[in-house]
Amino acid sequence: xxxxxNMAKGPQPSAGETRQMEGLGLENLIERARGHDGEALxxxxxxxxxxxxxxxxxxxxxxxxxxxxxxxxxxxxxxTIESYDGSIPFPxxxxxxxxNQCIDALRRRQRGLKVFVEVExxxxxxxxxxxxxxxxxxxxxxxxxxxxxxxxxxxxENYRLPLILRYYSELSYNEIAQQLGLEKNxxxxxxxxxxxxxxxxxxxxxx
Amino acid sequence: MECYxxxxxxxxxxxxxxxxxxxxxxxxxATCRACRHLLxxxxxxxxxxxxxxxxxxxxxxxxxxxxxxxLSWVWRDLAVIAVLLALGSIFSxxxxxxGIPGALEWVNPFSRSGLTNLVFSVSDYxxxxxxxxxxxxxxxxxxxxxxxxxxxxxLLLGRRWRLPRAGFGLLMVLLTLSLSSxxxxxxxxxxxxxxxxxxxxxxxxxxxxxxRIEGVINGDLLAFARTVEIRGTVxxxxxxxxxxxxxxxxxxxxxxxxxxSLDLNGQLGHSIYGFTQVLHVNDRAQVGEGILAxxxxxxxxxxxxxxxxxxxxxxxxVSGTIGRDLTMTGVSLTLSNTARVGGNLSARVxxxxxxxxxxxxxxxxxxxxxxxxxxSRYARPRFYFHxxxxxxxxxxxxxxxLLLFPGFFRATTQAVGSGWLSLGLGxxxxxxxxxxxxxxxxxxxxxxxxxxxxxxxxxxxYLAKVWVGAFLGRIxxxxxxxxxxxxxxxxLVGLLILTIVxxxxxxxxxxxxxxxxxxxxxxxxxxxxxxxxxxxxxxx
Numbered sequence: 147x148x149x150x151x152n153m154a155k156g157p158q159p160s161a162g163e164t165r166q167m168e169g170l171g172l173e174n175l176i177e178r179a180r181g182h183d184g185e186a187l188x189x190x191x192x193x194x195x196x197x198x199x200x201x202x203x204x205x206x207x208x209x210x211x212x213x214x215x216x217x218x219x220x221x222x223x224x225x226t227i228e229s230y231d232g233s234i235p236f237p238x239x240x241x242x243x244x245x246n247q248c249i250d251a252l253r254r255r256q257r258g259l260k261v262f263v264e265v266e267x268x269x270x271x272x273x274x275x276x277x278x279x280x281x282x283x284x285x286x287x288x289x290x291x292x293x294x295x296x297x298x299x300x301x302x303e304n305y306r307l308p309l310i311l312r313y314y315s316e317l318s319y320n321e322i323a324q325q326l327g328l329e330k331n332x333x334x335x336x337x338x339x340x341x342x343x344x345x346x347x348x349x350x351x352x353x
Numbered sequence: 354m355e356c357y358x359x360x361x362x363x364x365x366x367x368x369x370x371x372x373x374x375x376x377x378x379x380x381x382x383a384t385c386r387a388c389r390h391l392l393x394x395x396x397x398x399x400x401x402x403x404x405x406x407x408x409x410x411x412x413x414x415x416x417x418x419x420x421x422x423x424l425s426w427v428w429r430d431l432a433v434i435a436v437l438l439a440l441g442s443i444f445s446x447x448x449x450x451x452g453i454p455g456a457l458e459w460v461n462p463f464s465r466s467g468l469t470n471l472v473f474s475v476s477d478y479x480x481x482x483x484x485x486x487x488x489x490x491x492x493x494x495x496x497x498x499x500x501x502x503x504x505x506x507x508l509l510l511g512r513r514w515r516l517p518r519a520g521f522g523l524l525m526v527l528l529t530l531s532l533s534s535x536x537x538x539x540x541x542x543x544x545x546x547x548x549x550x551x552x553x554x555x556x557x558x559x560x561x562x563x564x565r566i567e568g569v570i571n572g573d574l575l576a577f578a579r580t581v582e583i584r585g586t587v588x589x590x591x592x593x594x595x596x597x598x599x600x601x602x603x604x605x606x607x608x609x610x611x612x613x614s615l616d617l618n619g620q621l622g623h624s625i626y627g628f629t630q631v632l633h634v635n636d637r638a639q640v641g642e643g644i645l646a647x648x649x650x651x652x653x654x655x656x657x658x659x660x661x662x663x664x665x666x667x668x669x670x671v672s673g674t675i676g677r678d679l680t681m682t683g684v685s686l687t688l689s690n691t692a693r694v695g696g697n698l699s700a701r702v703x704x705x706x707x708x709x710x711x712x713x714x715x716x717x718x719x720x721x722x723x724x725x726x727x728x729s730r731y732a733r734p735r736f737y738f739h740x741x742x743x744x745x746x747x748x749x750x751x752x753x754x755l756l757l758f759p760g761f762f763r764a765t766t767q768a769v770g771s772g773w774l775s776l777g778l779g780x781x782x783x784x785x786x787x788x789x790x791x792x793x794x795x796x797x798x799x800x801x802x803x804x805x806x807x808x809x810x811x812x813x814x815y816l817a818k819v820w821v822g823a824f825l826g827r828i829x830x831x832x833x834x835x836x837x838x839x840x841x842x843x844x845l846v847g848l849l850i851l852t853i854v855x856x857x858x859x860x861x862x863x864x865x866x867x868x869x870x871x872x873x874x875x876x877x878x879x880x881x882x883x884x885x886x887x888x889x890x891x892x893x
Contacts, residue, residue: 204406294405312367313402319369334369338360341398 172236179227187227191220194237198244204299204310205248215251219244241315245325252303297347305340308333356388357381359395366395545578549585556589564595566602573606581612583619594791600638610646611791617655624659632663634673643677651681660696678718688714697721744852751819751844755837761879762820763840768875769824776867779817779874786810817872818865822847824875 178186198219202212219240230239298309311322319337323330357365357378364370365378382389545559549567556572564578566585573589581593583600590606591598598615600608605622608615614631617638625632627646634640638655643662650667658676663669665683672689678696686700690713697718700708705724710716754762769775786806793803826843829850851868855861 200407291401291405291408294401295408298402298406309402310406313399314406316403319367334360334364337367338363341363341402 173232176227176230176236179224182224187220187224190223194240195220197237198240201241201244201310201314202248204314205245205307206251211251215244215247219247222247238316242317242321242325245311245315245317249307249325294344294348297344300347301340301343304336305343308336309340309344312337356385359391362388362391363395366392366399547585607642636673651683685709688716690714694718699723740852744848747819747822747848748841748844750816751823751848752841754816754819755840759837762823764882765820765872765875765879766823766827766840768879769821769871770828771875771878775871775874775878777874778877779870779872782810782873782877783814783870813873813876814869816876817869818848818851819844820872820875821868822851825850 175186175189179190195216199212199216202215202219203209206212206215223240223243226243230236234242298306301309307326308322311317311325312319317325319330319333322328323333326333328336361370361374361378365375370378378388382392539558539560541560543562545561545564547553547557547566547568547570551568553568553570554572556575557570558575560577562578563580563582564576565582566574566587569586569588571588574583574587574591574593576591576593576595576598578593579596581595581598583591583598583604584602586603586605588605590609591600591604592609593612595612596614598608598610598612599618600616600621601618603620603622607623608617608621608625608627610625610627610629610632612627612629614633615625615627615629616633616635617625617640618635619637620639620641622641624642625640625644625646627644627648629646630649632644632646632648632651634644634653634655634657636654640655640657642657643659644653644657645662647664648667649665650669651663651665652668652670653661653673653675656674656676660677660680661671661675662680663683665681667683668685668687669681669683670687670689671679671692671694673691674693674695676695679694679698679700681699682701685702685707686709688694688698688710690711692711692714694714694716695718697720698716699721701723702708703724705722708722710720751762787810790803790807790810793806823840823844824847826845826847827840829846830839830843851864854864857864
């Protein structure tokens, strides 16, 4: 539980072993990591690996692929961190980088196909019947959360990715659009439809 | 005022509505209960999504369940290939009965009698800076290795644009199957015998403790065994990894020999290419062409129609007949009364008294006996010329390497700094790589891989001095910047020092050996770190 909350909040050192790096503030840490300080990189890894791995795990199908992507993100961090300008919080930036890594991995797997093929009417907003909102609004129990998560994991890629980038990485629609190489409108439509699909899938059993 | 659509509300809930639009919606919300409800529900939904997602699943949440330094793709592919092979139909069962430990004991670097001797012979050879023999080797196998290298890099490059996993697996299976489908007869067991009345039409691949051929093999023979005995006839080539090979029958092709000892008693159509500890050509033996070998000890009592090129770390005894030239580099050479050399004799030894040529020995051509006494080398201008060429070549290679693989070369240079770690790793790789190569070569599909690895191994041995030199230069010069120029200048200084130190008797050899180990260790470490797929991610 401890680890989890740390992860979610980001830059707090986890309790436990006392290491020199642990006490360092995030800014300090990043500064040192930029100077190719191995220990600082190690510490960043320690703090964020689970968060990054979580993203990769959600975005990619296999644990193996997620592990690869995760190690790749941290491996490259010693170079990519130079481009971090502090304009957005570091955890979010890191997740953005990780998201890119995953999308690259997905693209590679699909041999150069775009993850999303933009369809003609894709950007058109579908007026959904303003259904009474699903069980989703009510679920809070742990079991239910597990179910939500599993259902999301089983959504088709084009629904799953925007949803995860939005609600796990907490990226804006614009950022998601940029990552996926899509129009912002289309991203909005995808997220909207993804939620509808999610509600549909969750509905039968929870009623 | 008309209510907003659910999508508009969802945008609002996500904070994605344009400012003016958001303002209007907020005004509307103040008056419309239905919309407010909808918005609340949507927000609650978002919250649930965020919470559910951020609470990672058990599997995911297990703290650092994997190591950061996990196996890379390349290694994994190799592992996949190895596993495929192990599982592969062609060798299953065979593996069980192969008894690799027994059959391969001679390559065990930890056994006194085994490969250690060979490795040290080779190290000694490198320490003495000899390359002429290797050039001849390279000519013999260079073309083949080059092709394999091309194929291999194409494969690795292809992996960058990853084949779908399933596709790759399928490809490997097909490859495995297709390889097994070419004419090949496989036999394995404790004793693999082809009796006198049997003729094998295919290439025979035999593995076991003892492989004995009394019959006829129309193709090649690939033998992996403790003892290989040929009493019958092999019409093709003999490729053998064994502790002992005895040929008293006939091999019409060539012998590629990687063994502890090779005894030739019978007839050989073409040449022997050997890497062996003891190479013995008996008085009844006849070699149709030549011998090109690195051997601990060499003795020739029979007849060789063409030239003999031999590198030994021990003695070379010749009492038989050599049709053309005899070229040897080693410790001592003895030509007995019955020895006949149809061409020139050239020998490179350390002391003149180690060359004993009996009065009755016949040498048709010139005798060129060079004593590799270090002092004498410096007197010859050719020596300086060679050193200059050697030096320039190393600089050029360093420069090219830096140009082509800047990151890798620098990182490897850096890795030399890990000192004992690199040295230890290097010794391990130096001794272990040949073993791994042989073990991989045991599998048929593994042969190309093992040759590739061997090529990389040789290249790395050469490059070791470049990396160590660059490192040495760097710590001496401590350049403020890290430009290419600095690196090259460091290399220049470092190589110069290494070259000069290399001339010191005894210590020089030791230093060269240490340099090879250090560089090889740094290379292996760096290769491991860098071999993860370098994807060009535009990570912004």
